[in-house]
Amino acid sequence: MTLGNRVALAGGAVVFAALLLASLIIYPSLSASLHHQHDSVLITAADKDASKLLAGFKTKMQALEREGTPLTAPTSPVTIGSTQLQFIVPPVASGTEGDFIPVTAKDVQVARGAAPAYFQDAAFKGVNYRVYTAPLAGWNGALVRALIPQSVVDSTLGPLAVMLIVITACGTLLAVLGARLVAGRVLRPVRRLTETVEHVTATQDLTPRIDVRGRDEIARLAGSFAAMMTAVEESVRAQRQLVADASHELRTPLTSITTNLELLSEGPGVADPQAPALVEQARTQAEELRSLVNNLVELARFGQQDAHTEDIRLDLLTERVVARTARRSPQVALRTDLSACMVHADPDALERAVGNLVDNAVKWSPAGGQVLVAVFPDGTVTVTDEGPGIPAADLPFVFDRFYRSPTARALPGSGLGLAIVKQVAETHGGTVATEPLNQGLRMRLSLPAAP
Known part of the structure; x- marks a missing residue:
């Protein structure tokens, strides 16, 4: 995997983590806020809407009673706006079945004023409800239930969850693509540097340089590489010059020694009257050769090691x-x-x-x-x-x-x-x-x- 792809994936991972964290914060916060709003609606319905509805029923009850026809409060849930209300008239008894969920012992305590109003989640005929149970104001011993289907909340949270998932996925994809484009531009000098190194490796040509302007790390790397190449080129040039000069200087004493030895090997050899002079010349040239080799060793040693x-x-x-x-x-x-x-x-x-x-x-x-x-x-x-x-x-x-x-x-x-x-x-x-x-x-x- 190239460095640009790794940078792109790293950028995408960072954006994905950020969006995921934001989604994990936003979704529960909005969910809690929506539930709190609906709970407030249920409280208002059980308080104000129930009182108005009860007042209307009482007016009708009084009129019908004068006519001799009795009327009781409805026990089936009555729809008012987005909520429904159910009245449970006294005597409130535990286990009583109605047109909604059964009455519990806790409901009996609420009706008597021995327990506070409360919320619960309940299912009735395959539908999940959010239910608020409270004493019915103006009617001692009676209960009112305000209920709302959970689907009302879910209908808002469902699209929100889908939207957050889409935003996270699209944001991550865009981050990866953007990071890849930016990495390609930012790493262009690195690519040129790599190509230059490969060219030097393949051709042994130390002259190529790259020019990167700026003061960032990549510009410093390019500058360091250029300085290193200049130093290497100068070192190689000096080494080649040293080898060439050393070869030239070594050739003279070696040729002289070889010539003197060949002369000694011809004719009478060491019995030749010129043999001592030839031997002395060979010894002199050998001494110069030894001195030259020692100097070369010393020259190579100084500065090359601690x-x-x-x-x-x-x-x-x-x-x-x-x-x-x-x-x-x-x-x-x-x-x-x-x-x-x-x-x-x-x-x-x-x-x-x-x-x-x-x-x-x-x-x-x-x-x-x-x-x-x-x-x-x-x-x-x-x-x-x-x-x-x-x-x-x-x-x-x-x-x-x-x-x-x-x-x-x-x-x-x-x-x-x-x-x-x-x-x-x-x-x-x-x-x-x-x-x-x-x-x-x-x-x-x-x-x-x-x-």
Whole structure:
């Protein structure tokens, strides 16, 4: 079942419940009101109409008595308007049969004034009646019954019940149809979003977008989807570029290693006088290949998982990195200016980033040159070398993956060291920057300082 149909059914169910509840309230209320009105009519008939009718009978009785002809009040129900009246003259005795329902002991009590008037429902000759029994005013010991057929009330309640049923059914049907039309319009962006997702799944094309205006949840969903697609597209593009660049960079050392091994396998092999040089070249290329693979692994790891972070003394970490680099590169003098500074970061990632900055400065520094490494209290590390610097045209790209300026292609490296520095900085909410000098270059890594 589609979402639109479920919304339509839900809307219809709500309207049906509301109409059903209203019907269950209206019908009993009107039924009670009608019965109360008819009961009031019966009371009026037993009081006023019976008195008028009795007065007329008394006048006739007096006239006939003067003529010597006796006349008694009628015991059969007499129709007056919509009601009927029955007179029961004294002596009122229990069990007396008449032209209507029998007299009961309660009727006898009412006639004597020992019990109040009362209502009852009774059946006579297949007809249901509403009966009001009361003492007959102006005639001691007599009773009057006012009665009305129940069909008078039922004739009103029956059509009312049918009308409520029809209203409930039609209202529910209209609600379902209306909700379906509205759901179709409201969910149109969702349908477009679904079609876009299916298109992306089928074609792997990440360019489609949907434009939904507004500030409701569906518009926010469409906006989130568009942002997600943009991020995914950028991620896929970066991955493809990374694979392409990595393939290109891996091809060179692998080709060199393969060539050297083929040369060693031909002729006298390791007995060849050139064998040591070929082996050394293969080892150098293997080292570059290992470094490239390690850099790729580090580049893929930073920012892709929750790293362990802690408060670190940035000055002490930098001091360790400088000491290690000084042992490996004695041809360059490393000087430090370290101020106490605390940052909250991944210690391994931060040490790798600072190490890459220092290694890059050492690589570009001439023999006997100096590299100054400084740490500032605000969480900034600067590495200043005395190398040839970087051309202005290459400055915007020095932190890009696999980017190597034309002057750097003859030197060892993969073009990933500074990219790792940038990713570590951004992962920790920091920045990296380059500052050209008259002689050399200063690179700056800035991280938020911990309290």
